[in-house]
Amino acid sequence: MSAASVAALAAELRSARLDWIVPDWPAPAHVCAVATTRSGGVSAGAYSTMNLARGGRDDPAALAENRRRFERFLPASPIPLVQVHGAAVAILDRATKAPPTADAAVTRERGIVCAVLTADCMPVIVSDRRGNAVGIAHAGWRGIAAGVLEATVTALAGLGASRGDLLAWLGPAIGPAAFEVGPDVHAAFCAEDPGAEALFAAGRPGKWYADLYGLARRRLEGAGVASIHGGGECTHSDAARFFSYRRERDSGRMATAVWLAG
DSSP: OOOOSHHHHHHHHHHTTOOOBOOOSOOOTTEEEEEOOSTTOOOOGGGTTTOOOSSSSSOHHHHHHHHHHHHTTSSSOOBOOBOOSSOOEEEOOTTOOSOOBOSEEEEOSTTOOEEEEESSSEEEEEEETTOSOEEEEEEOHHHHHHTHHHHHHHHHHHTTOOGGGEEEEEOOBOOTTTOEEOHHHHHHHHSSOGGGGGGEEEOSTTOEEEOHHHHHHHHHHHTTOOEEEEOOOBTTTOTTTOOOTTTOSSOOOEEEEEEEOO
Protein backbone atom coordinates (compact mmCIF):
# COMPACT_ATOMS: atom_id res chain seq x y z
CA MET A 1 0.00 0.00 0.00
CA SER A 2 1.59 3.23 -1.13
CA ALA A 3 -0.64 5.75 0.63
CA ALA A 4 1.29 7.83 3.15
CA SER A 5 -1.51 10.22 4.02
CA VAL A 6 -5.25 10.51 4.30
CA ALA A 7 -5.46 12.31 0.95
CA ALA A 8 -3.50 9.60 -0.82
CA LEU A 9 -5.62 6.85 0.71
CA ALA A 10 -8.84 8.58 -0.33
CA ALA A 11 -7.48 9.03 -3.86
CA GLU A 12 -6.62 5.33 -4.12
CA LEU A 13 -10.15 4.37 -3.04
CA ARG A 14 -11.71 6.73 -5.58
CA SER A 15 -9.47 5.32 -8.28
CA ALA A 16 -10.66 1.82 -7.38
CA ARG A 17 -14.30 3.04 -7.44
CA LEU A 18 -14.92 1.94 -3.88
CA ASP A 19 -17.39 3.64 -1.55
CA TRP A 20 -15.42 2.74 1.55
CA ILE A 21 -15.26 5.44 4.20
CA VAL A 22 -12.23 7.54 5.02
CA PRO A 23 -13.02 9.30 8.32
CA ASP A 24 -13.65 13.04 8.11
CA TRP A 25 -12.00 14.23 11.32
CA PRO A 26 -9.15 16.61 12.21
CA ALA A 27 -6.49 13.98 12.79
CA PRO A 28 -2.96 14.50 11.39
CA ALA A 29 -2.40 13.40 7.80
CA HIS A 30 -0.26 10.43 8.84
CA VAL A 31 -3.13 8.97 10.90
CA CYS A 32 -4.78 6.79 8.25
CA ALA A 33 -8.07 4.99 8.68
CA VAL A 34 -10.65 3.27 6.51
CA ALA A 35 -13.99 1.53 7.04
CA THR A 36 -15.15 -0.96 4.42
CA THR A 37 -18.69 -1.31 3.11
CA ARG A 38 -20.34 -4.24 1.34
CA SER A 39 -18.80 -3.27 -2.00
CA GLY A 40 -15.56 -4.39 -3.59
CA GLY A 41 -15.45 -8.11 -2.81
CA VAL A 42 -16.29 -11.44 -4.40
CA SER A 43 -18.57 -13.12 -1.86
CA ALA A 44 -22.13 -14.04 -2.86
CA GLY A 45 -25.59 -14.22 -1.34
CA ALA A 46 -25.98 -12.91 2.20
CA TYR A 47 -22.23 -12.25 2.25
CA SER A 48 -22.12 -10.17 -0.93
CA THR A 49 -19.70 -8.86 -1.64
CA MET A 50 -16.98 -7.61 0.74
CA ASN A 51 -17.42 -9.98 3.67
CA LEU A 52 -14.39 -9.93 5.97
CA ALA A 53 -15.66 -12.21 8.73
CA ARG A 54 -13.32 -14.85 10.09
CA GLY A 55 -16.11 -17.38 10.57
CA GLY A 56 -19.53 -18.14 9.17
CA ARG A 57 -20.48 -20.12 6.10
CA ASP A 58 -18.88 -18.00 3.41
CA ASP A 59 -16.61 -19.62 0.84
CA PRO A 60 -13.05 -19.65 2.28
CA ALA A 61 -11.60 -18.77 -1.11
CA ALA A 62 -13.87 -15.74 -1.36
CA LEU A 63 -12.90 -14.65 2.15
CA ALA A 64 -9.22 -14.95 1.28
CA GLU A 65 -9.68 -12.84 -1.84
CA ASN A 66 -11.67 -10.23 0.08
CA ARG A 67 -8.89 -9.95 2.65
CA ARG A 68 -6.32 -9.62 -0.10
CA ARG A 69 -8.31 -6.76 -1.65
CA PHE A 70 -8.70 -5.03 1.73
CA GLU A 71 -5.02 -5.34 2.56
CA ARG A 72 -4.09 -3.73 -0.75
CA PHE A 73 -4.91 -0.41 0.95
CA LEU A 74 -3.04 -1.15 4.18
CA PRO A 75 0.66 -1.04 5.03
CA ALA A 76 0.48 -4.52 6.59
CA SER A 77 -2.00 -7.23 7.47
CA PRO A 78 -4.18 -6.18 10.40
CA ILE A 79 -3.45 -7.88 13.71
CA PRO A 80 -6.78 -9.65 14.33
CA LEU A 81 -8.58 -9.51 17.65
CA VAL A 82 -10.68 -12.26 19.20
CA GLN A 83 -13.69 -10.05 19.93
CA VAL A 84 -15.85 -11.06 22.92
CA HIS A 85 -17.91 -7.89 23.62
CA GLY A 86 -15.72 -7.00 26.58
CA ALA A 87 -13.47 -4.13 27.63
CA ALA A 88 -9.98 -5.58 27.28
CA VAL A 89 -7.49 -3.53 25.24
CA ALA A 90 -4.51 -5.03 23.42
CA ILE A 91 -1.33 -2.98 23.06
CA LEU A 92 0.01 -3.95 19.65
CA ASP A 93 3.62 -3.86 18.50
CA ARG A 94 5.88 -5.83 16.19
CA ALA A 95 6.25 -8.54 18.79
CA THR A 96 2.50 -9.28 18.74
CA LYS A 97 1.98 -12.65 17.07
CA ALA A 98 -1.09 -14.51 18.35
CA PRO A 99 -4.46 -12.74 18.02
CA PRO A 100 -5.22 -11.13 21.41
CA THR A 101 -8.58 -11.70 23.06
CA ALA A 102 -9.72 -8.09 23.25
CA ASP A 103 -12.29 -5.66 21.90
CA ALA A 104 -9.92 -2.76 21.45
CA ALA A 105 -6.34 -2.23 20.34
CA VAL A 106 -3.84 0.62 20.57
CA THR A 107 -0.38 1.23 19.16
CA ARG A 108 2.27 3.91 18.80
CA GLU A 109 4.33 2.00 16.23
CA ARG A 110 4.26 3.10 12.59
CA GLY A 111 2.79 0.59 10.16
CA ILE A 112 0.96 -1.52 12.77
CA VAL A 113 -2.68 -1.89 11.69
CA CYS A 114 -5.33 -1.96 14.42
CA ALA A 115 -8.68 -3.28 13.18
CA VAL A 116 -12.08 -4.53 14.29
CA LEU A 117 -14.93 -6.32 12.53
CA THR A 118 -18.52 -5.13 12.89
CA ALA A 119 -22.08 -5.58 11.61
CA ASP A 120 -24.23 -3.26 13.81
CA CYS A 121 -21.72 -2.75 16.62
CA MET A 122 -19.81 0.51 16.34
CA PRO A 123 -16.16 0.85 15.36
CA VAL A 124 -14.63 3.76 17.28
CA ILE A 125 -11.24 5.18 16.27
CA VAL A 126 -9.24 7.34 18.67
CA SER A 127 -6.06 9.34 18.08
CA ASP A 128 -4.23 12.17 19.76
CA ARG A 129 -3.92 15.45 17.82
CA ARG A 130 -0.22 14.93 17.22
CA GLY A 131 -0.70 11.44 15.89
CA ASN A 132 1.63 9.84 18.41
CA ALA A 133 -0.71 6.93 19.09
CA VAL A 134 -3.93 5.48 17.70
CA GLY A 135 -6.54 3.02 18.89
CA ILE A 136 -9.74 1.34 17.82
CA ALA A 137 -12.62 -0.21 19.75
CA HIS A 138 -15.37 -2.69 18.90
CA ALA A 139 -18.20 -0.91 20.69
CA GLY A 140 -21.51 -2.71 20.85
CA TRP A 141 -23.80 -2.03 23.75
CA ARG A 142 -22.14 -4.68 25.92
CA GLY A 143 -18.70 -3.30 25.28
CA ILE A 144 -19.75 0.31 25.86
CA ALA A 145 -21.50 -0.65 29.09
CA ALA A 146 -18.44 -2.64 30.20
CA GLY A 147 -16.19 0.38 29.65
CA VAL A 148 -14.32 -0.46 26.44
CA LEU A 149 -14.18 3.20 25.37
CA GLU A 150 -12.82 4.41 28.70
CA ALA A 151 -10.32 1.54 28.65
CA THR A 152 -9.15 2.55 25.17
CA VAL A 153 -8.61 6.14 26.31
CA THR A 154 -6.68 4.92 29.36
CA ALA A 155 -4.50 2.67 27.18
CA LEU A 156 -3.70 5.57 24.85
CA ALA A 157 -2.80 7.72 27.86
CA GLY A 158 -0.44 4.93 28.87
CA LEU A 159 1.28 5.34 25.51
CA GLY A 160 1.83 9.04 26.20
CA ALA A 161 -1.31 10.63 24.76
CA SER A 162 -2.98 13.40 26.74
CA ARG A 163 -6.66 12.74 27.48
CA GLY A 164 -7.50 16.34 26.64
CA ASP A 165 -5.73 15.98 23.31
CA LEU A 166 -7.74 13.05 21.96
CA LEU A 167 -10.02 12.85 18.92
CA ALA A 168 -12.59 10.16 18.23
CA TRP A 169 -14.47 9.04 15.13
CA LEU A 170 -17.62 6.92 15.28
CA GLY A 171 -18.05 4.51 12.37
CA PRO A 172 -21.15 2.87 10.89
CA ALA A 173 -23.45 1.22 13.44
CA ILE A 174 -27.10 0.43 14.01
CA GLY A 175 -29.07 3.68 14.29
CA PRO A 176 -31.45 4.79 17.06
CA ALA A 177 -34.56 4.21 14.93
CA ALA A 178 -33.68 0.51 14.53
CA PHE A 179 -31.96 -0.49 17.77
CA GLU A 180 -34.84 -1.82 19.86
CA VAL A 181 -33.68 -3.09 23.26
CA GLY A 182 -35.10 -4.57 26.42
CA PRO A 183 -34.78 -3.79 30.14
CA ASP A 184 -31.32 -5.43 30.37
CA VAL A 185 -29.78 -2.88 28.02
CA HIS A 186 -31.71 0.00 29.53
CA ALA A 187 -30.58 -0.93 33.04
CA ALA A 188 -26.98 -1.49 31.96
CA PHE A 189 -26.72 2.23 31.18
CA CYS A 190 -29.36 3.98 33.26
CA ALA A 191 -29.12 2.22 36.62
CA GLU A 192 -25.90 4.04 37.51
CA ASP A 193 -26.19 6.97 35.09
CA PRO A 194 -29.70 8.47 35.12
CA GLY A 195 -28.58 11.02 32.51
CA ALA A 196 -28.36 8.22 29.94
CA GLU A 197 -32.17 7.96 30.07
CA ALA A 198 -32.36 10.71 27.45
CA LEU A 199 -30.70 8.34 24.96
CA PHE A 200 -33.54 5.79 25.20
CA ALA A 201 -36.84 6.45 23.42
CA ALA A 202 -39.88 4.52 24.66
CA GLY A 203 -41.13 1.82 22.30
CA ARG A 204 -43.46 -1.10 22.90
CA PRO A 205 -44.18 -1.98 26.53
CA GLY A 206 -40.89 -3.00 28.13
CA LYS A 207 -38.90 -1.89 25.08
CA TRP A 208 -36.83 1.14 24.15
CA TYR A 209 -34.96 2.43 21.11
CA ALA A 210 -31.37 3.05 22.15
CA ASP A 211 -29.10 5.69 20.62
CA LEU A 212 -25.81 3.77 20.42
CA TYR A 213 -24.05 6.79 18.95
CA GLY A 214 -25.25 8.97 21.80
CA LEU A 215 -24.21 6.42 24.40
CA ALA A 216 -20.73 6.24 22.89
CA ARG A 217 -20.40 10.02 22.83
CA ARG A 218 -21.51 10.24 26.46
CA ARG A 219 -18.91 7.70 27.55
CA LEU A 220 -16.14 9.33 25.49
CA GLU A 221 -16.95 12.77 26.84
CA GLY A 222 -16.90 11.36 30.34
CA ALA A 223 -13.43 9.98 29.65
CA GLY A 224 -12.21 13.42 28.61
CA VAL A 225 -12.54 13.21 24.82
CA ALA A 226 -13.95 16.56 23.71
CA SER A 227 -13.57 16.26 19.92
CA ILE A 228 -15.91 13.54 18.61
CA HIS A 229 -16.77 13.09 14.94
CA GLY A 230 -18.67 10.69 12.68
CA GLY A 231 -21.92 8.97 13.52
CA GLY A 232 -25.17 9.14 11.63
CA GLU A 233 -24.92 6.01 9.47
CA CYS A 234 -27.35 3.16 10.12
CA THR A 235 -26.14 -0.30 9.22
CA HIS A 236 -29.60 -1.80 9.74
CA SER A 237 -31.51 0.51 7.41
CA ASP A 238 -28.94 0.73 4.58
CA ALA A 239 -28.90 -2.85 3.31
CA ALA A 240 -27.24 -1.89 0.04
CA ARG A 241 -24.15 -0.53 1.75
CA PHE A 242 -23.77 -2.28 5.11
CA PHE A 243 -24.02 -5.69 6.70
CA SER A 244 -26.34 -5.94 9.71
CA TYR A 245 -26.50 -8.83 12.16
CA ARG A 246 -29.87 -7.73 13.47
CA ARG A 247 -31.32 -7.50 9.95
CA GLU A 248 -29.78 -10.80 8.77
CA ARG A 249 -28.32 -13.12 11.38
CA ASP A 250 -26.43 -14.96 8.64
CA SER A 251 -24.50 -11.83 7.78
CA GLY A 252 -21.05 -10.74 6.68
CA ARG A 253 -18.75 -8.38 8.55
CA MET A 254 -17.18 -5.07 7.65
CA ALA A 255 -13.73 -4.00 8.79
CA THR A 256 -12.49 -0.71 10.17
CA ALA A 257 -8.75 -0.12 10.46
CA VAL A 258 -6.41 2.61 11.69
CA TRP A 259 -2.64 2.98 11.52
CA LEU A 260 0.21 5.46 11.69
CA ALA A 261 1.74 5.91 8.24
CA GLY A 262 5.40 6.57 7.64
